[in-house]
Amino acid sequence: MKNQDSILIFGASGQIGKSLIRKFTKNNYRVIAVTRSIHQKGYQIKTQSNYGYLDLEEIKIFNEEEISNLMKKSSICINLIGILFEKKKNEFDLIHSVLPSLLSKLALKNSLKQFIHLSALGLETATDSNYAKSKLSGEEKVRKNFPNSIILKPSIVYSVDDNFTTNFMNLFNVLPIMPLYYEGKTKFTPIHVSDIANIIFEIIQKKMTGETIECIGPEVLTFKEILLKILKSINKKRLLFSLPLPLAKFNAKLFQLMPKPLLTIDQLNLLKYDNIVSKKYKTNLDIKIEANKKFEDEINRYSFNWTSGGQFSKKRIDKLS
Numbered sequence: 371m372k373n374q375d376s377i378l379i380f381g382a383s384g385q386i387g388k389s390l391i392r393k394f395t396k397n398n399y400r401v402i403a404v405t406r407s408i409h410q411k412g413y414q415i416k417t418q419s420n421y422g423y424l425d426l427e428e429i430k431i432f433n434e435e436e437i438s439n440l441m442k443k444s445s446i447c448i449n450l451i452g453i454l455f456e457k458k459k460n461e462f463d464l465i466h467s468v469l470p471s472l473l474s475k476l477a478l479k480n481s482l483k484q485f486i487h488l489s490a491l492g493l494e495t496a497t498d499s500n501y502a503k504s505k506l507s508g509e510e511k512v513r514k515n516f517p518n519s520i521i522l523k524p525s526i527v528y529s530v531d532d533n534f535t536t537n538f539m540n541l542f543n544v545l546p547i548m549p550l551y552y553e554g555k556t557k558f559t560p561i562h563v564s565d566i567a568n569i570i571f572e573i574i575q576k577k578m579t580g581e582t583i584e585c586i587g588p589e590v591l592t593f594k595e596i597l598l599k600i601l602k603s604i605n606k607k608r609l610l611f612s613l614p615l616p617l618a619k620f621n622a623k624l625f626q627l628m629p630k631p632l633l634t635i636d637q638l639n640l641l642k643y644d645n646i647v648s649k650k651y652k653t654n655l656d657i658k659i660e661a662n663k664k665f666e667d668e669i670n671r672y673s674f675n676w677t678s679g680g681q682f683s684k685k686r687i688d689k690l691s
């Protein structure tokens with residue numbers, strides 16, 4: 371039997387969105403997934419759920435009337451729209467601040483029960499990052515427009531569907547060396563995508579409102595430790611070397627010219643700051659929702675795709691037998 375609550379998800383075609391669709395529809399919720407392009411993203415979204423539990427909607431993301439019409443059919447809204455680099459000027463501000471402001475305003479106007487907004491961990495200290503500033507401004511506007519909203523601040527989220535571990539696995543397959551920025555000492559608390567989906571699911575089950583929560587996995591790992599674990603998992607040895615900051619900046623300036631940049635100056639600035647709990651907010655542990663999946667165990671479940679032999683690799687065959 372379907373749950374009466376219907377969940378409206380903006381940014382549903384991303385890593386977290388797809389995991390959420392699986393989690394909610396499996397638990398009998400009806401999901402309305404919003405994308406900017408059904409032609410490009412529809413096939414990825416549709417395959418995440420059983421027939422009858424998912425509606426797919428294509429809208430122009432700043433169209434108030436289209437957003438309101440979808441909110442009228444929903445009781446809970448989750449905003450997952452986010453970008454990692456700007457393709458045009460002020461895009462961070464538009465996507466991370468102006469859009470959440472509009473969604474939260476319309477969520478209140480349409481009397482939604484819950485509004486859940488995804489921000490990020492480790493923004494408060496990163497005063498020289500435009501990404502961080504725009505995300506913080508979005509948090510402020512969401513809290514002001516929909517005071518009972520839930521704001522989630524995850525550390526780096528990973529899975530076979532991410533742009534993080536899989537990017538490094540791709541790069542390690544072709545590059546003999548890999549630069550470390552800030553000597554690879556920046557700390558992270560990586561969280562698996564299914565743990566984030568579970569946190570959001572539990573927040574809805576418990577009908578929680580009016581909290582800002584930092585979402586963290588079970589381990590604190592430095593950037594270098596993360597890369598070493600990825601290398602071990604794909605069974606490769608590569609030289610990791612510290613790149614002095616002026617060279618790193620030059621490196622980032624070149625990379626950010628690429629259509630999908632490997633690194634931008636803004637990301638380099640952000641990488642300087644630890645991505646760990648601030649102690650300013652509650653964490654998922656404080657609200658009694660654990661996120662137990664360990665980085666090395668989880669990447670081992672999909673890294674065989676990047677080892678020699680790919681899906682036919684000995685590592686995968688051993689695991690299956």
Ligand SMILES: NC(=O)c1ccc[n+]([C@@H]2O[C@H](COP(=O)([O-])OP(=O)(O)OC[C@H]3O[C@@H](n4cnc5c(N)ncnc54)[C@H](OP(=O)(O)O)[C@@H]3O)[C@@H](O)[C@H]2O)c1
Nearest residue numbers: 381383384385386405406450451452488489490524526527
């Ligand atoms: N992944 C992480 O490690 C991580 C860590 C901390 C915080 N977060 C936050 O969590 C949220 C979800 O993360 P995610 O990794 O699932 O996101 P994602 O895959 O990078 O993107 C989510 C969706 O946003 C939409 N989108 C992208 N650019 C857009 C644009 N310019 N205008 C309008 N829509 C756009 C896309 O949907 P369509 O193309 O279908 O429209 C995309 O599928 C984001 O706010 C992110 O900042 C993520």
